[in-house]
Amino acid sequence: MGKYVILFVLLAGCTTQKNLVVFSKTSGYRHDSIPNGIVALQKIGSELGYTVIPTETSSDIIDLEYDVMVFLSPTRDVLNEEEQEHLRNFVEAGGGFVGIHSATNCEYEFDWYIDTLVGAKFDFHRAIKPLDVQIVTTDHLSTSHLCNPWTRIDEWYSFDRTPEHVTVLLAIEDDDGWRPSSWCKDVEKGRSFYTGGGHTKESYSDPDFVQHIKGGIDWVSR
């Protein structure tokens, strides 16, 4: 009996705990879809073998151990300088970052975050409407399940620039012109994935959108 207990303890000790933090602190507009997003990310995380830790405490960026950091619709200034530096070190050392929706509407004063990590700053949006999303990269983990075009309802962002040095995954076109809506990139040894959708609660119960996010998380983890 005793040797089996010892074997179990040894095996348990070998299991590496993988953590995914969902950060949704808001200092500006607060999306009422955040709780829906957390529920979806709990499910995605468990399917990918992660323990999911939702938090709105920015010091957790320093205090927690994690493999993937998801910024779920945070807004405006949410990190102090020490937390900013920690996030940058985490990604550059090989960590995975996923930004959803208003992740481009926060940390405007943190140049590396805007210029390098998410790659663009939110500019404006118009009313929620259906749009044909173009699948620009069809063989990516976050897009390979989608039919082209992917018609869905959301709040569609325009950005202050076209992000550079990225792989454009999704794009949209309307009266405000053509622009990428989701993209990904390597950042030193780490990876960053951003998707502009996810304003609405319904997004997080749409299997195609949830699979898109799941693929993004899977991609930044590799």
Ligand SMILES: [Zn+2]
């Ligand atoms: Zn929004």
